[in-house]
Amino acid sequence: MLDVREYVLKTPPGGVKRYDHEALCDLLKVEDYSRVIFEQGVGREAIVRVYPSNPLMDVRAVDVDDLVMDARGRITLGTYFDGSPLRFRLFDPKTGNAQRGAVFGTTGAGKSRLVQAILIACKASGIVVHLADLKHGQSVPEAKGNVATRVTTQYETILMLRGLVAEAERRMTSYAEMGRSGFVINSPDPLTYGIVDEANRLLEKGAPFRDEAALLIKELGRTGRSVGVGIIIAAQAGHLDELGGSDTLRGMLKEGEVILLRWSSAMMQQLVSDGLLPRGESLQPIPKVVGQVRRIRRYNEQRADDEDDVNSQGMLYHLTGIRPTSMARTYVVGSIEPCTGYDPVILDLYGPHAPPGETIDLEEHMTAKERQTAGGGPQEGMAGAGPDPEPEPEPDxxxxxxxxxxxxxxxxxxxxxxxxxxxxxxxxxxxxxxxxxxxxxxxxxxxxxxxxxxxxxxxxxxxxx
Ligand SMILES: Nc1ncnc2c1ncn2[C@@H]1O[C@H](COP(=O)(O)OP(=O)(O)O)[C@@H](O)[C@H]1O
Ligand SMILES: [Mg+2]
Structure with missing residues (x-):
């Protein structure tokens, strides 16, 4: 590769335990820290590459072809820093299992765009999606009409999750009657996912349906998988403990697909102590701004106006993939410039056809008591009159x-x-x-x-x- 300096380092047995990226860059006399890529190799080897500029700065736009599930049940969401494809598994044809997945990252790191890519992938691959967009439907607005079910409040999400668990149970009974031990895609049931963006709102301490939500998600992770009902959540969280308490996600995610976008420091420690990140492996931090050179400013010198503009959105580690410590990035999904309405590029990726699957009938999954409180049926019941304590008015x-x-x-x-x-x-x-x-x-x-x-x-x- 042109102009790339490469260093192979011997590490202690078991790899680098603590890694100080800034110190390494200073040692190499590289001022733009994002030009240096550190990768823990196999055994006692680590590789450091110094690029002319960060190799992930110019990723291409995603194409529907990337997102159509291949024969091995994978889609391509982006690329690693060295150009090899970043694959994400939605189905395992060998075992017939659906997946459970999680996308973590701080605000603005690119979680929702990644979710959008997964939603497009599902539509293009005949996978049924029931979606909860808990930012009042603002996170992935283009999903409206492109998924089988779309809900935007916490109570509706609970009904939707109950529906998914009920579907998993129905399939289990029906497959048992058929004398079959596992799930065969589209025979007769389609691969199905529950996807929850901003899952932290549902699972954080004090959230009105926290306990039930945690239980339902755990249940889906446990029983849904082998009958073709998967679950994917995207969340901004400091600790896994915040997400439903106990070990709801911990156990589930150890065998799932986990993507980590730009994180906060607290989150990182937790992932290590939760065992999601192998001990002894180090991740180079994802900077908010790539290409920035730290420099001392003269007294009353102005910062350039665009100096703090985030440009690392979508940079990530696929912790459960084949290269957990290699930096990767999602392809560009949708327009770069903000749109005044639905993003036409994203709508185009979904395409005009109807999404696969049938809408979950939310009312069917209300308890008798909830039905009573909801009074006049789902239209009024769903939004406010029901047991849903939210939405509180957003503070001005x-x-x-x-x-x-x-x-x-x-x-x-x-x-x-x-x-x-x-x-x-x-x-x-x-x-x-x-x-x-x-x-x-x-x-x-x-x-x-x-x-x-x-x-x-x-x-x-x-x-x-
Ligand atoms: N893969 C991507 N392609 C294009 N733009 C992206 C991508 N990921 C993030 N962005 C940009 O960053 C912004 C924040 O990303 P978003 O997915 O909404 O973050 P999060 O959900 O983590 O808060 C988006 O509005 C978009 O402008
Ligand atoms: Mg978001």
Missing amino acids: ISRMSTAQRILAALPADGLAEVDLMAVLEADGGRRIARASVRTNISTLRAKGLIARPDETKLIVPAPAD
Whole structure:
């Protein structure tokens, strides 16, 4: 390869335990840290490559052909840094198993675009999708009309998940009667997925249906798989514990498909301690801004206006793939420029035909008690009158002070400062300068409203008492 410097390093037995990317770059005298790619090789070998610029900066647009499931049940979502394809499994023809999958990453890392690619893949491959888009339907709006079921509230999601579990049970009984031990695709049932974007909203502490949601997802992960009913979630979470507590996801994901996009520091530690990331393997961090050179500025020198623009969206590690520690990136999915309505590129990828499968009848999965409370049927019951305590009115960001926005942005276990900045940039309010955030943080600390319990999480709300 042209202009690529390569170093093969001997590592201690078992690989590199701790890896300091910045120190390595400084040692190599490379100022743009994203040009250096570190990869743990097999055995006692690690490879460091120095590129003229980050090799993942120019990925191509996705094509429907990439997303049609191949004979081995895989789709191609993107590329590794060295150009080899990033494959994601939706079906295992050898065992007849559907998959369980999870996509993790901080806000703006590219989770929803990746979900969108999976949704397009399912439609193109005859896979039935029941989708929950828990950001009021804003995360993957083009999915409307392109999936069998689409819900946008937490209560509807519970009904949908109950429906999926019921379908898995129906299949189990029916296959047993047929004297068959496993799932055969489209004979007679189609491969089916429940997909939940922003699953953290459903599973986080204090969420109204947390326990049932965790139970249903666990159930799908356990029994759905062998009868062709899979589950995929996308979530922004600091800890797996936040997602339903206990070991709901831990066990499920160890054998599933796990993708990690740009993360927060707390998340990383958790993935290692959960065993999702093998101990002794190190991941080079995914920077928010690729191609940036850190430099000392002269007094009152202005930062360039675009210097903080995120450009690493879609960069990821496929933790359960064949190269868990190699940096990869999803192809470009949809328009780069924001659209005023549905993204025409994405609509085009879905195509005009009707999606496979039948809509889950949500009302059918209400309990008798819920039906009573819901009163006049699903139309009114679904949105508010039912047992669904949400949606609470969204707070009006434009009227909140910087301090209020900081407090609203902080989850129970806190955030690193970079992640807090990312949330504040994405919360819809006016832009707040880092200096102002810092000033507010010290004021809030002084008032005892936030605390700093350890070094990894810079900012954490003080206990309630
Ligand atoms: N694969 C991708 N192709 C094109 N643009 C992307 C891709 N991934 C992320 N983006 C850009 O980044 C923004 C945030 O991505 P999104 O998927 O909404 O993040 P998340 O769901 O993790 O918050 C998108 O609106 C889009 O502009
Ligand atoms: Mg999203």
